[in-house]
Amino acid sequence: MPRRTMIGIMLLTTLLAGCGGGASAPAPDGDPDFTLAAQPSELNIAPARSGTTSIRITRPAQPGGVVNLKLEGPMAGGGADRIGGAFGPQQGGSSALTLTVGANVPAGTYPLTVHGTNGSVSKTTGVRVKVERWLLVDADRSANNGAPQDASRPLSALDATMRAALSGKAFDVFVVKSGSITTDVPAINGPDAARLNRYSGVVWYTGNQWDQPPTQDDLRSMTAYLAGADHKLVLQSAAFVQALDGTANVFQATDQDLDRNAAQKTFLRTQLGVQGYTFQYRRDAPGVLPGPGSVMGDLGALSLANPASVAAFKRLDDPKGQDLLTVGVGSGVQGAVAVSRTGLGSGGTSRAVYLGLSPDELAGGDVPGLLGRLLRN
Structure with missing residues (x-):
């Protein structure tokens, strides 16, 4: 073999050896290890909206390599029925993750996984997205309730x-048709359970009318x-209590006289923790006070108009319940006109709130x- 050819082969062999033979790159200098954490790890995001969390990437003192992040999970992805994720640049040991909920994602809580890799090192951390969608049940017997399908009817x-x-x-809004509680059921029923279960929260109001409380x-x-x-239910209805028997200026027990209005009394007792109820047609414009230690504490003074329809309650001795607003119902006696119950x-994980006065009767x-x-409560 000519000397010049031999020298060329030797030089090529040396170069290939220095490059690892072209088979694989050498391991990067430094430690490739890392940990991940999401702060916050749970977000409330409405459909067609976005929220952001910070993905904290903790590295050793002598880090090596780059941590690559991706979002995983059954609901992860693009489109109207998925939750998309976009990672921002890694700065100061963290990356901003922007989560976008598709417009058609139903209400619910969805677990997602942030998966990080750096060479052979793989780590994960979890993020939970609670998708909120509310249903407003309009049952106040105003003009639009006369013909729920007629969008031209004015709102009260x-x-x-x-x-x-x-x-x-x-x-979304469900408009309950006006009618007689004795002759027009089921045509005047509100949304059924299957419809309600599509939503994380329901606000159901009957206003200040007495004639059409929620049906059985x-x-x-x-x-x-x-x-x-x-799930969260916010129910506003003085009519619900006005329709019960025995309402007066004293509390009527929810566990007595169950041969009449048993379904209503059972609902008050089991779902709202109500021991006693009363209905009053007030002409004295009483003040409404926040319940002790309640979320209403910083609301300030409220007063009722004259006249006003008021349902007030005495709660069971139940640590899961709370008086949110109170009003005087007799000499030295306070009744709760707004109560809540958790648990x-x-x-x-579900909770209920009952408001026994109509917001349009607050003066x-x-x-x-x-x-x-x-x-929020």
Whole structure:
């Protein structure tokens, strides 16, 4: 073999050896290990909206390589029925993860996984996305309730107030048809349990009218809804209590006289923790006070109009319940006109709120603030 050829082969062999023969790159200098953590690890995001969490990437003192991140899980992906994720640049040991919920993702809680890799090192951390969608059940017997399919019917002032309370949230509206509680059931029923279960929260209001409280079918639907997980019901109805027997200026027990209105009394007792109820048609414009230690504590003074329909309650001795608002119902006696109860349903994760007065019968005070607190409680 010529000397020049031999020298060329030797040089080529040396170069290939220096490059690892072209088979694989050498391991990077430094330690490839890392850990991941999401802060916060749970986000509430409405359909067609986004939220952001920070993915903290902790590296050793002498790190090696680059950590690559991706989002995984049954609901991860693009499109209207999935939850998409976009990672920002890694700066200061963290990456911002922006999660976007598709417009058609149903209400519920969805676990997602952030998967990081660096060479042969693989780590994960979890993120939970709670998708909120609310249903507003309009049952106040105003003009639009006469023909629920007629969008040209005007809304009442209360209708506008209740819709405004849900601004900023994803919500749908179910308009209950006006009719007779004795002759028009089931045509005047509200949404059934299957419909309610599509939503993380339900606001059901009857306003200041007395003639059409929720039907017994409605109560069964609400009870089934509260038996689920992560559900919230806000029920406003003085009519519900006015229709019961024996209402007066004293509390009527929910566990007595069950041969009459048994379904209503059972609902009050089992779902809302109510021991006694009373209905009053007030002409004295009483003040409404926040319940001790409740979310209403910083709301300020509220007062009722003259006249006003008021349902008030005495709660069971139940640590899961709370008086949110109170009003005087007799000499030295306070009744709760707003109560809440937690620990309901699957895993104790559902909750109910009852408001025994109509927001449009408040003569003074922060009505939007009141409704906002009821939704958050």
